[in-house]
Structures are given as C-alpha cells and as structure tokens.
Amino acid sequence: MPMEILESPAAMRDCCRRLRAQGSLGFVPTMGALHAGHMSLIAASRQRDAASVASIFVNPAQFGPQEDFSRYPRPREADLAQLEQAGIAAVFLPTSAVMYPEGYASYVEVEGLSERLCGRSRPGHFRGVATVVLKLCQIVNPERAYFGQKDAAQVAVLRRMFHDFNCDWEMIVCPIVREPDGLALSSRNQYLSPAQRQSALALSRALRAMAEAHAAGRRSPAQLLACGRKILDAEAGLRLDYLEAVDVQTLLPVADAAAGTLIAVAAWAGSTRLIDNCVLA
Ligand code: PAF
DSSP: OOOEEEOSHHHHHHHHHHHHHTSOEEEEEEOSOOOHHHHHHHHHHHHHOSEEEEEEOOOGGGSOTTSSTTTSOOOHHHHHHHHHHTTOSEEEOOOHHHHSOTTOOOOOOOTTGGGSTHHHHSTTHHHHHHHHHHHHHHHHOOSEEEEETTSHHHHHHHHHHHHHTTOOOEEEEEOOOBOTTSOBOOGGGGGOOHHHHHHHHHHHHHHHHHHHHHHTTOOOHHHHHHHHHHHHHTOTTEEEEEEEEEOTTTOOBOSSOOTTOEEEEEEEETTEEEEEEEEOO
C-alpha cells in the first residue's frame, strides 16, 4: 500500500480510525529533518504495532521569538521518502494555519515541570510542545506514541500531561542514538561548523565521565557535576546553559545521585543550542 499523505485533521483522523480498526496503531510525531534517531522510533513502532503513522510539523508554538523557527530544516521530499521506505502507513503534514487557525486560543500548561531544565531558558517552549502533542494525539488516537530520550525534559512534561489528562495513549521512550564519536543525533547538528561539532563532543564526554565517576562509587551530585563542568568549561567553543542532576520525573535537583538520576546538559555551540543526557545506572 502506498503511504498516504494527509493535510487535514479530519482526513488524518479517518485514516487512523481505519488503521486502528485493523490492529494496533503506533504514532511518531516529528518536526521533520529526519535522522537515525527518528528512524529508531519508527523502527520501534513498526516492530510493535500493526500499523505506524507519523507527523511532520515544525510547530511554531514551541519556538521563542529569537529561536530558529524560520531556518529550521525542512527537507520534505527526503523526509517523505524515508518514511515511505520505513513502512509508515500515513503521514500527517498540516500547515500552521490548520493547526492554529485564526482565533485559536487553547494551550496546555504543565505547571512547574515546564519551567525546569530547558524550560528555564526557553520560556513557553513546553507549553507549545504539550499543546501540539495533545492536539496531534487527539487526531491520531494511537495505541502508542513514541518519543526520544534525548529530550528528557520533554518526556517528563508529556508523561505528566498524559497522566493528568487521563490519556490512554501509551508513551514509549526510545534510547538516544549517537554518532560513533558520541554526539547525540539532532536535526540541529547540521547547523554546526566542523569546529563547533568538535566542541559539541564535550557534552557526551562530560556525561560519560560523570557516569564513570558514579560507577566508581561517587554519589555526591556536587562532585559529579564538578567533574562534568571541568570538561565543559575546558571547551572554549561551548557556552553552558545548564548541567544538572535531577529526578527523572520531577526534574528537581537530587540530594543523592542514586541509580535512575537524570544528568542533563544543554549548551550553545555558536548560536546552536544542543542538549544531551544520561540516566545513571
Ligand atoms: O521532539 C520533537 O520533535 C517535537 O518536540 C515534537 C514532539 C514532535 C512536538 O513538536
């Protein structure tokens, strides 16, 4: 069956209803500029679900006024070819006018969580993410929705929202996919110059050093963070936004770096903001 490309919520809803009647339906929401990280979410859904659908929508509501909304990469044809090849049954490709028509007034606020980690330097970002994910999932009504662990704060915000709104879409979180040298895959990596890309490797290097220190018995968050900061501060090409050891659900700093603690980092390489994280074993 050729992949369907649908632009209206009503057409996507009908298509998903048909697919769901035939068996379980998995959904992978994306902003496009697909890379191996996105494809791992699709592969996970293809393995588990009878049918898989995706969306490509660069959501203006999750970008701040000074952020990269207008230059965010939009390689539509290449994205659609990858989705078709991966066996996606239907893609939802709405415009901003379809998602946020004249008079649009409803937003989802996940209080507290939305102001932590990335939410601190990106006010309004998680409000935009939560709103669009709720809208997309309402349209698709999947059995399962797939997200990447790379956006660990996004995962915490969406988990809270799914719970608070009694959503019965199961949330599946897939591991971070990395380049062989450790760089976490991101659609924004293509903005990086070779020198900035080299600097960006300090993020995964710092996380690795912290995980190793933890494995060697260090439990004090202050000591672990100092170990990571040393590596990040030594990289002149990076400007640190945050490096934190937090509870994976509340995103609040932990007093003891027990197993399951999330170590999350964000930094700018030039004007490109990069994030990465690891969960302590
Ligand atoms: O993670 C992303 O790509 C986006 O935040 C999402 C979940 C597709 C919402 O726009």
